Amino acid sequence: MTKVVPLYDSAEISGKRDSILRAALQLFTERGFHGTAMPLVAELAGVGAGTIYRYFESKEALVNTLYRNWKEFQITTILKDVPAETPLREQFQIYWHRLVEFACEFPIAFGFLELHFHAPYLDAESREVEEHGHTALIGFFQNCMRQQIVKESPPEMLGAIVMGAYVGLMKASRAGCFELSKEIVDKAEACCWEAIRR
Amino acid sequence: MTKVVPLYDSAEISGKRDSILRAALQLFTERGFHGTAMPLVAELAGVGAGTIYRYFESKEALVNTLYRNWKEFQITTILKDVPAETPLREQFQIYWHRLVEFACEFPIAFGFLELHFHAPYLDAESREVEEHGHTALIGFFQNCMRQQIVKESPPEMLGAIVMGAYVGLMKASRAGCFELSKEIVDKAEACCWEAIRR
DNA sequence: AGTAAAAGAATGAATGTTCATTCCGCTCAC
């Protein structure tokens, strides 16, 4: 009466679900949600069109799964392992470099998250994840305010400026305007801090 | 043999073309290019579906016309009437306030230009207009560099940071994060200048 | 262990819908 260990679990080993997610990430980023046909996703994933619907209820469910997965991954990647007692100026540096690293290591995911930010087909759960990231961001700048090391402004404004600059920088470098060398990244970090510091 | 003055020129007086452009601007901004059905544009414009094709060759032609018109208008609005001899610090202030004014006065057009920036269905002529704006931006920061009043960095990087911060700020305020009071706008301008000044 | 039956996964042609675009009859300014 030996326990039967399944030799084949399609969801984990064959990787069809992952293929679909990978293909969808690329196509949604390149062509947008409405601009991407499901059979095209299937083709790029190397599966039948019907197979997608074994793993995802609908096109919307697919884009939401993708959004949640990557947004959650991004947030935890950025925030992990920074002790609360780290000086805030140093925290800013750490977060900045992690943001840049994320965009460089996962450029398509970065583009995807950017393109689908606040899209009307994102569901309540996706918005909640989005909200969570925003709360963390604002919290950080509130801490900075409390220590009086940044300008006296709404933390939302400081966050918008810094994150806007970050996104602008990543997009420009991806468009080929300049090389994202370590020097440039550090310089940009300094710019952003000087933008908000008291 | 009196010159016949047309009493009725549909393109100029009846305003159907303008209605279509207005409706398309709103819908493309809210729902994206592929997410917007032409009959819906017709309905919102208050014209028959076929009428759109009397004024625009195709959906793509419509979105490109819209993009070009607004981008050109934005660029000339921002750049007009600033004498070359104006101190660059002052020019920066002027351009900043005009950018903000544009986004406040034409929020939907601002969202449209943002959403369709670099979209794959923009044609060569639209890209040229885009390029023209970019050139002007980079030129300004090159001037700043020459006068050594900004950090020694690629002008593209400085431009990306400032424009990114601008877009981030406008989006955040539109999302309801804070009120875009004169005080906030001025403060943000100061932040951006301090980000790049030497 | 070997084999036949059952279960589960995958498929892609078929379905019904929605879309961009066309076309034809109607209206009205002249």
Next chain:
DNA sequence: GTGAGCGGAATGAACATTCATTCTTTTACT
């Protein structure tokens, strides 16, 4: 009366999704 301008039903293509079928893996039984 007539022709330019218009509307909106008609058209064919493209889409998201379904489902009958095939193929693969697991189970049951000898």
